[in-house]
Amino acid sequence: MFSTIANKPHSIRKRIISNIYSKSFLASSPSLKVITQHILHDSFIPRLSTYARCATPVDIYAMFSGITMDLVSSYMCGTDAATDFSNDLQERTRILEVFNSRPSYLFYTQEVPLITSILRRLGIRLVPRRIDAANAEIEAWAIKIFDAARMSMSSSPNDTSTDSQRESTSYPTVYAQLAAAMTKDPEKATIDPLNQPPSQHLAIASECYDHLAAGFDTSGITLTYLVHELSQRPSLQKALRKELLTLPVSLTSASAPELSDYKTLDALPLLQAIIQETLRRHPAIPGPQPRVTPSGTTLGPPGHEFHDIPGGIRVSCQAYSLHRNEAVFPEPEAWKPERWLNGKGEVVSAEDGEQAREMGRWFWAFGSGGRMCVGSNLAIYQMKYIVAAIYSNFETTIVDDTGIEQLDRYTAGPTGGKLIIRLKAV
Ligand code: HEM
Numbered sequence: 001m002f003s004t005i006a007n008k009p010h011s012i013r014k015r016i017i018s019n020i021y022s023k024s025f026l027a028s029s030p031s032l033k034v035i036t037q038h039i040l041h042d043s044f045i046p047r048l049s050t051y052a053r054c055a056t057p058v059d060i061y062a063m064f065s066g067i068t069m070d071l072v073s074s075y076m077c078g079t080d081a082a083t084d085f086s087n088d089l090q091e092r093t094r095i096l097e098v099f100n101s102r103p104s105y106l107f108y109t110q111e112v113p114l115i116t117s118i119l120r121r122l123g124i125r126l127v128p129r130r131i132d133a134a135n136a137e138i139e140a141w142a143i144k145i146f147d148a149a150r151m152s153m154s155s156s157p158n159d160t161s162t163d164s165q166r167e168s169t170s171y172p173t174v175y176a177q178l179a180a181a182m183t184k185d186p187e188k189a190t191i192d193p194l195n196q197p198p199s200q201h202l203a204i205a206s207e208c209y210d211h212l213a214a215g216f217d218t219s220g221i222t223l224t225y226l227v228h229e230l231s232q233r234p235s236l237q238k239a240l241r242k243e244l245l246t247l248p249v250s251l252t253s254a255s256a257p258e259l260s261d262y263k264t265l266d267a268l269p270l271l272q273a274i275i276q277e278t279l280r281r282h283p284a285i286p287g288p289q290p291r292v293t294p295s296g297t298t299l300g301p302p303g304h305e306f307h308d309i310p311g312g313i314r315v316s317c318q319a320y321s322l323h324r325n326e327a328v329f330p331e332p333e334a335w336k337p338e339r340w341l342n343g344k345g346e347v348v349s350a351e352d353g354e355q356a357r358e359m360g361r362w363f364w365a366f367g368s369g370g371r372m373c374v375g376s377n378l379a380i381y382q383m384k385y386i387v388a389a390i391y392s393n394f395e396t397t398i399v400d401d402t403g404i405e406q407l408d409r410y411t412a413g414p415t416g417g418k419l420i421i422r423l424k425a426v
Pocket residue numbers: 001002003014072210211212214215216218219222283284285289290364365366367368369370371372373374375376378379
């Protein structure tokens with residue numbers, strides 16, 4: 001979907017999966033809640049507690065990359081197929097190293113694929129052999145996850161699965177949705193997922209891979225900058241903790257291993273404002289989002305339009321620039337969660353006036369329109385529970401933030417590839 005240029009196949013694919021990523025679906029999904037509960041209470045909080053007890057410095061960026069990969073892959077493919085990076089740190093390091101070795105070379109295959117391939121045939125490599133090897137390694141790793149997802153739904157393709165199967169944590173929600181939609185199409189062979197033609201399984205795997213790759217680093221980067229900002233503001237950490245402790249079931253290590261309802265968590269205003277401002281000031285994807293013009297397009301704000309732009313022209317827009325419009329976001333370089341709260345301590349809404357409406361219009365961390373991020377609700381869901389787990393239990397301080405400035409890239413993590421913090425139990 002991500003790289004499908006034509007609008008029709010893109011929107012057909014998007015319609016297949018939009019509902020399982022909608023806020024209402026996620027908020028009422030029993031399996032996602034149990035997955036999150038299990039990862040937070042059985043792995044994440046205990047590990048952070050150990051680090052806090054021993055005052056061990058922690059690379060929180062690596063931890064966030066691990067837990068977000070576990071959550072996204074569990075929801076998509078079921079817990080039996082998913083990664084376990086919250087516990088298997090060696091595998092986490094291995095896969096993240098391979099993942100992170102590749103982005104600098106994406107330009108060639110994405111933007112000049114023909115030249116890249118002709119030159120390769122002539123023995124001139126724009127993409128070094130080690131990057132081809134890294135791509136092959138990631139492909140093999142990912143296909144194992146999707147093969148396991150296919151196996152786990154062997155007895156229950158989506159159409160015939162019972163509610164209790166769908167509610168089980170081992171149910172591959174995203175894989176099953178794609179498989180069911182593709183098998184409904186009479187062109188697409190058999191209804192039995194175990195006997196899918198290889199091309200169909202590969203098409204599903206390719207779609208799932210996009211979601212996996214889009215879903216973990218983006219949330220991990222956002223969480224890293226959120227912790228970096230909060231670690232410089234002990235009093236804001238206290239205010240957030242106070243808000244989090246109002247949840248009917250607090251997320252403390254001592255609490256029963258269950259989570260407060262997502263609707264209640266989602267309604268906390270300070271938590272929302274902190275996440276929103278982090279996405280504004282440090283968008284994980286600050287880079288340009290391309291669109292292709294239909295013929296005879298008019299573009300530009302009223303009074304500054306460009307008319308009759310021919311069809312097939314690539315135009316783009318980027319969160320980095322939109323989020324730095326001083327007229328909409330005064331002091332745009334400053335991280336100020338309070339800009340998202342009104343005088344009553346509520347999250348600003350359209351009713352709060354023109355300034356609030358403009359902020360909503362210019363906020364572009366997830367893009368907008370037909371190509372907008374399909375996983376934005378899952379991203380917010382996982383980030384809210386993870387932030388709640390940290391700040392209900394710990395204070396954080398910075399140990400080493402060298403290289404914290406964002407990379408100049410489409411997806412932009414810290415240049416140093418790390419953020420070292422210390423946790424203290426509260
Ligand atoms: C903080 C976390 C995230 C950020 C900042 C983010 C940001 C974005 C952005 C900027 C786009 C392009 C939008 C456009 O062109 O207008 C995008 C697309 C996409 N994202 Fe996300 N994303 C996040 C999390 C996720 C998650 C958790 C998933 C899935 C599990 C996901 C899956 C996708 C997919 C599949 C697309 C392509 C959508 C399409 O082509 O229609 N993202 N994301």
